[in-house]
Amino acid sequence: MTHVVTENCSQCRFTDCAVTCPVQCFHGDGERLYIDPEVCIDCNACIPACPVQAIREEFHLTPEQEHWREINAERAKDLPVISAKQQPLPTAEARRAELGF
Amino acid sequence: MTPHASPLRVAIVGSGPSGYYAVEALLQSGRDVEVDVYDRIPVPFGLVRYGVAPDHQKLKEVTRVFTRFALDPRVGFFGNVTVGRDVSVAELGRLYDAVVIASGAGVDRAMNVPGEDLAGSHAAVDFVGWYNGHPDYRDRCFDLSGEHAVIVGQGNVAIDVCRILAKTADELRKTDIAEHALTTLARSRLKTITIVGRRGPAQMKFTTKELRELGTLPGWDVTLDPADLALDGTSAAEMAAPQSATAAKNIEVLRGFAAKPRSNPREIRFCFFAAPHRLEGEGRVESFVVERTRLSGPAFQQRAEGTGTYRAIAADVVFRSIGYAGLPMPGLPFDGRAKIVPNVAGRVRDADGAVVPRLYVTGWIKRGPTGIIGTNRVDSIETVASLLADDLPRQEGAGGRERASALLRERGVRATSFAHWQAIDRVELERGQAKGKVRDKVIDRDEFLSIASGASGEAETPVAAGVGTT
Numbered sequence: 001m002t003h004v005v006t007e008n009c010s011q012c013r014f015t016d017c018a019v020t021c022p023v024q025c026f027h028g029d030g031e032r033l034y035i036d037p038e039v040c041i042d043c044n045a046c047i048p049a050c051p052v053q054a055i056r057e058e059f060h061l062t063p064e065q066e067h068w069r070e071i072n073a074e075r076a077k078d079l080p081v082i083s084a085k086q087q088p089l090p091t092a093e094a095r096r097a098e099l100g101f
Numbered sequence: 102m103t104p105h106a107s108p109l110r111v112a113i114v115g116s117g118p119s120g121y122y123a124v125e126a127l128l129q130s131g132r133d134v135e136v137d138v139y140d141r142i143p144v145p146f147g148l149v150r151y152g153v154a155p156d157h158q159k160l161k162e163v164t165r166v167f168t169r170f171a172l173d174p175r176v177g178f179f180g181n182v183t184v185g186r187d188v189s190v191a192e193l194g195r196l197y198d199a200v201v202i203a204s205g206a207g208v209d210r211a212m213n214v215p216g217e218d219l220a221g222s223h224a225a226v227d228f229v230g231w232y233n234g235h236p237d238y239r240d241r242c243f244d245l246s247g248e249h250a251v252i253v254g255q256g257n258v259a260i261d262v263c264r265i266l267a268k269t270a271d272e273l274r275k276t277d278i279a280e281h282a283l284t285t286l287a288r289s290r291l292k293t294i295t296i297v298g299r300r301g302p303a304q305m306k307f308t309t310k311e312l313r314e315l316g317t318l319p320g321w322d323v324t325l326d327p328a329d330l331a332l333d334g335t336s337a338a339e340m341a342a343p344q345s346a347t348a349a350k351n352i353e354v355l356r357g358f359a360a361k362p363r364s365n366p367r368e369i370r371f372c373f374f375a376a377p378h379r380l381e382g383e384g385r386v387e388s389f390v391v392e393r394t395r396l397s398g399p400a401f402q403q404r405a406e407g408t409g410t411y412r413a414i415a416a417d418v419v420f421r422s423i424g425y426a427g428l429p430m431p432g433l434p435f436d437g438r439a440k441i442v443p444n445v446a447g448r449v450r451d452a453d454g455a456v457v458p459r460l461y462v463t464g465w466i467k468r469g470p471t472g473i474i475g476t477n478r479v480d481s482i483e484t485v486a487s488l489l490a491d492d493l494p495r496q497e498g499a500g501g502r503e504r505a506s507a508l509l510r511e512r513g514v515r516a517t518s519f520a521h522w523q524a525i526d527r528v529e530l531e532r533g534q535a536k537g538k539v540r541d542k543v544i545d546r547d548e549f550l551s552i553a554s555g556a557s558g559e560a561e562t563p564v565a566a567g568v569g570t571t
Contacts, residue, residue, distance in 0.1 A: 019482065020479050022166065022474045023163055041159050041162050043160055048344070048346070053346055057309070059310075060309075101343045
């Protein structure tokens with residue numbers, strides 16, 4: 001079991017999750033964040049931290065979200081750890097409004 | 102920021118998550134720092150070791166991260182030192198440039214109902230400390246020879262207690278549960294566990310994953326009155342709000358439980374809208390009387406009020422988990438009502454509201470017992486940001502680690518170091534391996550100290566730094 005960053009992170013990248021993660025399991029590129037399933041301890045802290053509910057427990061992934069599991073695991077391997085709050089993307093607030101949060 | 106000749110010396114009191122996240126924030130600040138972590142227990146990690154349930158080993162892996170911080174040469178550990186007794190807060194204040202209190206909030210809040218002190222009525226926190234092998238709780242006794250347990254509270258501690266009570270000895274044997282707890286739990290004759298909460302399913306504070314896990318316990322059904330799932334208008338409005346995503350998922354899980362036909366001999370029952378009224382019994386608790394409640398008030402501020410309807414639940418043993426409180430520490434301001442140290446963004450304030458220079462708080466003693474492990478990271482980042490922003494002038498002759506070490510030795514305090522902990526850790530892991538469990542915890546204080554002295558050959562001499570230093 002792990003947690004997975006899904007589609008809502010794209011265009012947002014709020015990074016609040018990375019601050020609340022107790023084990024530094026978040027990695028990021030310029031577009032979004034990814035969770036390293038080898039490091040995540042399934043503590044749930046990131047789920048309520050995300051303003052756009054992008055993070056789900058593996059257990060709760062919908063069939064349309066399943067592919068994010070693989071993407072998170074793959075991308076997290078190569079990207080740097082993000083453990084501090086960063087500026088959200090310029091499109092973040094518009095995207096949040098669009099998503100209804 | 103002014104340049105300084107010596108490092109910023111910081112003492113952190115408490116080696117749980119909030120303490121070690123304060124260490125992390127200091128290490129990552131880019132400043133020249135020297136940080137010492139104090140704990141009254143000879144070994145580190147606070148509630149990760151003594152609070153997180155033994156069957157949740159994955160959560161305990163967070164100690165790997167703390168270990169990384171602890172092994173940094175700038176970081177020291179003084180275990181087996183009770184601040185406020187062996188050394189005062191004021192003395193630490195003279196030894197270091199700043200003191201951060203991260204001592205947590207491990208004291209249980211009472212229900213304040215008649216019969217609460219009957220034999221068989223316990224604080225959940227005592228049970229948690231006992232099954233986790235906390236030295237202070239090793240001699241507690243829990244009689245599980247009856248058939249009915251009641252747990253009061255709707256948070257994750259309530260769920261942990263329920264799960265540990267419900268699991269078989271075989272399921273727990275391979276964890277690092279204390280041996281004495283395993284023996285008692287193996288003889289448990291419990292058939293029902295009732296989880297009582299004043300409010301409704303929409304107000305539960307459980308983590309979804311932990312709630313769901315209850316439904317997977319072999320031999321147990323999870324039941325509830327389906328009528329309790331019919332949300333009132335205000336609760337339904339709460340559920341529709343974005344911040345209720347977890348609560349909404351929890352209700353889904355409960356609906357799943359309610360829809361499942363009974364198939365197991367034993368039962369975990371959720372009893373919602375029930376306020377503790379009194380405990381009854383001859384000499385020891387036999388029944389738990391609750392008053393039916395209803396909710397009133399605006400969304401997210403709904404309170405349970407009594408309806409005057411009472412009923413008794415069979416109860417041979419009761420565990421209350423309705424809140425936790427911090428303890429006042431000698432020499433530290435304390436808000437007796439909120440049970441925290443009054444502070445603004447981690448800066449301690451005295452009774453008149455004035456900031457106490459060089460004194461900071463983080464974690465549960467700062468904000469109250471809320472959130473999970475990661476919540477403390479955010480909290481400690483805030484406190485350390487305050488500390489760094491204060492750009493403290495170095496204290497003349499503070500002395501830090503070296504002087505603290507000498508002072509403790511002078512007083513005959515047998516402080517343990519992180520290297521000592523590593524030796525104890527190895528012993529626990531080896532012993533565990535021999536018994537087929539992940540770890541066999543050392544529980545006795547003297548045993549901690551004898552392993553420590555065997556490891557370094559200098560038990561009396563506090564070795565403060567991470568590895569290999571004297």
